Structures are given as C-alpha cells and as structure tokens.
C-alpha cells in the first residue's frame with residue numbers, strides 16, 4: 001500500500017516539475033549558480049524566491065531583506081528541491097548575503113499607491129538601490145544585477161554610476177527588468193486576437209513607466225493586423241497596466257504575483273545563458289549605444305557574461321516611431337536624475 005502511495009506521490013511530483021520546467025524552458029546544465037534576492041520578504045520577493053527555489057537552475061538562494069527573512073527562509077528551506085536557502089536580515093548582514101553570488105535580483109523598495117507615479121518612488125528607492133549596489137560592488141562585483149525596484153528608468157543608471165565609482169562597472173551586467181511589460185503585451189494581444197498566448201510574442205522597448213513603455217505591435221508574432229483604434233487602446237493598456245493593478249489593489253501595493261512570474265522568467269533566462277545556452281533573448285533596459293538615450297530597453301541576446309548584444313528595435317512603423325520620440329524625452333530626464341543623484345546627492 002505504502003509503495004503504491006509513494007509511487008503516486010513521486011509521479012505527481014515529477015509531473016509538477018516537468019510542467020514547471022517546461023513552462024520556464026529550464027535546461028539542466030551543470031554550473032553552480034547562487035542567486036541573491038534583495039527585498040526577499042516583500043510582495044514580489046516572496047513569490048519570486050519560491051519560483052527560484054523550485055528551479056534546477058538555482059543551486060543556492062540567498063535571501064536578504066531588512067525584515068522577516070529568517071521566517072521566509074525557514075519556510076522555503078523545507079521545500080524538497082536541491083536549492084539551498086540562506087537568509088540574512090538587516091544592514092549588518094548585507095555584505096555577507098552577497099558572498100559568492102553570480103546573479104542578484106533586486107525587488108527591494110517601496111511600491112506605488114493610487115495616484116503616484118513610479119518617479120514618486122525615487123526619493124526612497126534611489127538610496128535603497130544605491131546602498132545595495134555599493135555592497136555588490138564591494139563583495140560580488142562580477143555578479144549580474146537584475147533590477148526590479150522602481151523607477152527602473154532611474155535605478156538602472158543609479159546602479160551603473162555606483163559601479164563606475166567603485167571601478168567595477170560593466171554595462172553587460174546591469175539589467176533593468178521590464179519583462180512584465182512583455183508578459184502583459186503577450187496576454188492582451190492574445191486575448192484580443194484569440195491567439196495561443198504561449199506562442200504569442202510582442203517586443204516592448206523604451207523604458208518602464210507610462211509613456212516610456214513602447215510596445216512594438218507591428219512586430220507581434222504571429223503576425224496580426226490591428227485597426228488604429230486597436231493600436232491606440234492596446235498601447236494605452238500596456239502602458240498603464242501597472243496603474244491598473246495599483247488601482248485594483250487600492251492602497252495594498254502594486255503588481256507582485258505577475259512580477260514574480262516575470263522576474264523568475266527573466267532570471268532563468270539570465271542563468272540559462274550563463275550556463276552556456278545559445279540564443280537566449282529577453283527585452284531588458286540596459287546601457288545603450290547608438291541610440292538617442294544612454295539607456296533603452298530592446299531585445300537583448302544574453303550570453304555567459306550577461307548582455308551579449310542588443311538586437312536593436314528593428315523595423316518599426318511611423319506610429320511606433322512617434323511613441324519612441326515621446327519616450328525618449330521622458331527617459332532622458334529619468335536617466336539624468338539617476339546619474340545626478342549618485343554624483344551629487346548620495347553619500348555611501
């Protein structure tokens with residue numbers, strides 16, 4: 001009786017992992033990966049850490065937060081996967097939490113409430129990201145940073161400037177996570193056009209706030225036709241989707257579960273490429289060359305050291321060109337604000 005029960009349990013468990021791994025296209029390559037989640041006790045941090053704990057791509061998970069990580073860590077550590085969990089709490093343990101990590105995911109910081117813009121988070125989150133980046137520069141300067149904390153348009157330049165100050169900057173390793181914009185664009189387009197969402201892919205470029213989010217609907221795959229009204233309403237919905245969640249949550253924060261899904265997908269892609277998988281592409285907000293702004297999100301080919309190369313924005317329509325012009329104006333200000341903060345305000 002017991003052996004039948006064990007067999008059934010094992011079968012169910014294997015099926016779960018197989019489906020999970022398929023979903024995230026996880027390959028089981030051999031490198032040892034240690035991932036740190038900074039802000040691990042938060043609305044994003046907890047479900048994101050859960051998804052990472054379940055992945056065969058992650059060997060060790062380091063959880064850092066200024067509160068509650070001991071509980072989150074104890075809880076996650078009971079899950080029957082190979083990934084080892086360590087937890088660190090408070091400023092005194094910040095440096096230790098980053099020892100030996102090769103990828104750091106950062107969802108630390110305050111979320112929006114209704115009526116706020118992402119830029120309204122700057123005053124609090126700029127210092128949080130700068131402090132964490134400073135610690136990374138000291139302890140794990142080779143690590144790849146995946147920055148979720150808003151305003152991403154500014155926090156990515158902030159982390160970059162901190163790395164430059166410490167003489168350990170590599171533009172290949174500082175990535176702003178915009179994956180949720182792509183996840184949303186895929187979902188909304190598939191819903192509107194009756195497509196299989198698992199096979200729908202829409203690049204989203206620019207930045208990660210309002211007008212700076214530029215979906216390239218003309219490049220949707222499979223190819224679909226949109227009326228002008230559809231283009232307007234889809235573009236607006238994708239640009240305002242974060243606000244849609246903030247308003248629905250009515251003061252209880254912003255997107256956490258869909259962000260954890262998107263953050264896990266992004267991290268798995270980074271890890272797969274680190275492990276040697278070829279052809280891994282995700283959109284990300286990174287330092288840009290030959291564009292009108294010094295940072296810009298485009299589809300990025302990942303490699304063993306992070307960014308291998310930007311695949312650019314490709315062929316776009318006049319409609320999309322106009323959206324980009326609007327985005328560029330706002331992005332320039334956001335980037336300048338981040339750079340100025342590190343060089344004129346921040347005291348490490």
Ligand SMILES: NC(=O)C1=CN([C@@H]2O[C@H](COP(=O)(O)OP(=O)(O)OC[C@H]3O[C@@H](n4cnc5c(N)ncnc54)[C@H](O)[C@@H]3O)[C@@H](O)[C@H]2O)C=CC1
Pocket residue numbers: 038039040041042043044045064065066067107108109110111112121125128131147148149150151152177178179180181208253254255256259
């Ligand atoms: N890039 C994106 O697409 C998205 C970004 N976000 C952003 O992610 C951030 C986190 O959002 P939530 O998890 O919902 O917020 P939350 O408030 O639920 O969690 C944030 C966590 O960060 C921790 N924290 C605060 N200061 C810290 C520090 N100095 N070091 C380490 N941890 C610290 C808090 O203790 C808390 O556990 C926000 O800035 C939000 O705007 C949210 C959704 C999507």
Ligand SMILES: O=C([O-])CC(=O)C(=O)O
Pocket residue numbers: 111112118150180241242243245246254255
């Ligand atoms: O809207 C927010 O504040 C959180 C976020 O970045 C998103 O959900 O895209």
